[in-house]
Amino acid sequence: ETGVTQTPRHLVMGMTNKKSLKCEQHLGHNAMYWYKQSAKKPLELMFVYNFKEQTENNSVPSRFSPECPNSSHLFLHLHTLQPEDSALYLCASSQDLGTDQPQHFGDGTRLSIL
Amino acid sequence: QKEVEQNSGPLSVPEGAIASLNCTYSDRGSQSFFWYRQYSGKSPELIMFIYSNGDKEDGRFTAQLNKASQYVSLLIRDSQPSDSATYLCAVKGYGGSQGNLIFGKGTKLSVKP
Numbered sequence: 150e151t152g153v154t155q156t157p158r159h160l161v162m163g164m165t166n167k168k169s170l171k172c173e174q175h176l177g178h179n180a181m182y183w184y185k186q187s188a189k190k191p192l193e194l195m196f197v198y199n200f201k202e203q204t205e206n207n208s209v210p211s212r213f214s215p216e217c218p219n220s221s222h223l224f225l226h227l228h229t230l231q232p233e234d235s236a237l238y239l240c241a242s243s244q245d246l247g248t249d250q251p252q253h254f255g256d257g258t259r260l261s262i263l
Numbered sequence: 264q265k266e267v268e269q270n271s272g273p274l275s276v277p278e279g280a281i282a283s284l285n286c287t288y289s290d291r292g293s294q295s296f297f298w299y300r301q302y303s304g305k306s307p308e309l310i311m312f313i314y315s316n317g318d319k320e321d322g323r324f325t326a327q328l329n330k331a332s333q334y335v336s337l338l339i340r341d342s343q344p345s346d347s348a349t350y351l352c353a354v355k356g357y358g359g360s361q362g363n364l365i366f367g368k369g370t371k372l373s374v375k376p
Contacts, residue, residue, distance in 0.1 A: 191267070192307070192351070192366040205363060239306060248294045248355050249314060252364060254306040 152176045153255035155240050161261045162230065170225040170258045172240030179245050181223040182252060183215060186237040198223060199246050227260075235262045265290040267354050269367035277375050282339040284370050286352030289333070296328055296335045299351040301369065307351055311337065342374045 153174045162168050174181065183195040197205035198217040212234075214226040223240055237259050241252040266289040276282045284298075295314050299307035313319045313326040313335065325338040335354075339346055349369040 189368070191368045192353075192364075194363050197363065207363075249312075251297055251309050251312050253309065254299075256306045 153240055153242055153253055155238075155255035155258050157258060158256065159259045159261075161263060162227070163263050164230055164232075166230075167226070167228045169227065170238055170240075170260075172223040172225075172255055174221055174223075174240075174242040174253075174255075176242055176253060177244075178242035178253075179220050180243045180250075181217060181220070182241040182243075183223065183225055184239040184241060184254075186239055186257070192239065195225075197246070204246070230260075230262045232262050235260055265293075265354075265356075265365050267352055267365050267367035269350075269352050269370045271368055272371040273373050274370055275373045275375060276342050278342060278344060280342050280374075282342045282346065282372055282374070284337040284339070284350050284352075284372065286335045286337075286354075286367055287333055288335070288352075288354045288365070290354070290356055290365075291330075291333065292356045293330075293333075293354045295355040296326070297353040297355070297364070298324075298326060298337045299353060300346075301349045301351055303348075310350075339372075342372075344374045344376050347372055347374050 180199045185193045196215045216224040237257045239257045240255045243250040243252045268287045297312045298310045301307045311326045313328045319326045323340045327336045351369045352367040353364045
């Protein structure tokens with residue numbers, strides 16, 4: 150039990166589908182993150198939210214749309230994805246954005262685009 | 264472009280030996296340094312973090328930081344087969360975009376029984 154729960158664990162979708170990834174943290178943290186992990190590449194930060202407000206969009210294509218209704222929940226809405234978007238999508242949380250605050254990760258959603 | 268470099272490995276050590284994992288970073292303003300362990304198909308798990316120059320020990324793990332050389336390492340004593348995983352180095356600076364974690368590609372460690 151990591152304290153950060155992601156659903157679904159696996160998702161297969163066509164390029165024209167619309168789906169959403171969900172993340173919930175039970176750690177009482179105020180900051181939440183979306184990362185993309187592809188083979189042979191380092192984890193790529195996508196979005197950062199602090200107290201429900203987006204503080205970072207790391208030049209992510211608009212086919213990825215995040216939503217943070219409260220400090221415990223984070224969504225990633227997916228629309229018209231490309232095959233190169235197939236990857237492991239990881240959610241993380243931290244107490245706040247301070248430099249001394251470690252991030253705790255969920256188990257990820259393995260996304261495959263057909 | 265801020266970068267974190269790690270040898271991708273695989274690093275192979277016999278059971279009971281010391282495994283030494285190294286990481287260099289490009290941004291001199293980096294303030295915090297984290298080591299994560301990631302088993303295949305699993306999420307990254309925080310092992311240790313270090314902020315000050317020198318050594319920090321936690322059980323079989325020791326993190327070493329040298330800010331002048333922009334170098335951070337992780338030593339694993341008495342390595343066990345269960346330590347076989349990919350080890351990710353991550354670096355963080357001050358607030359705003361500098362506060363974001365920058366990850367290396369990871370070093371794959373294999374501990375042979």
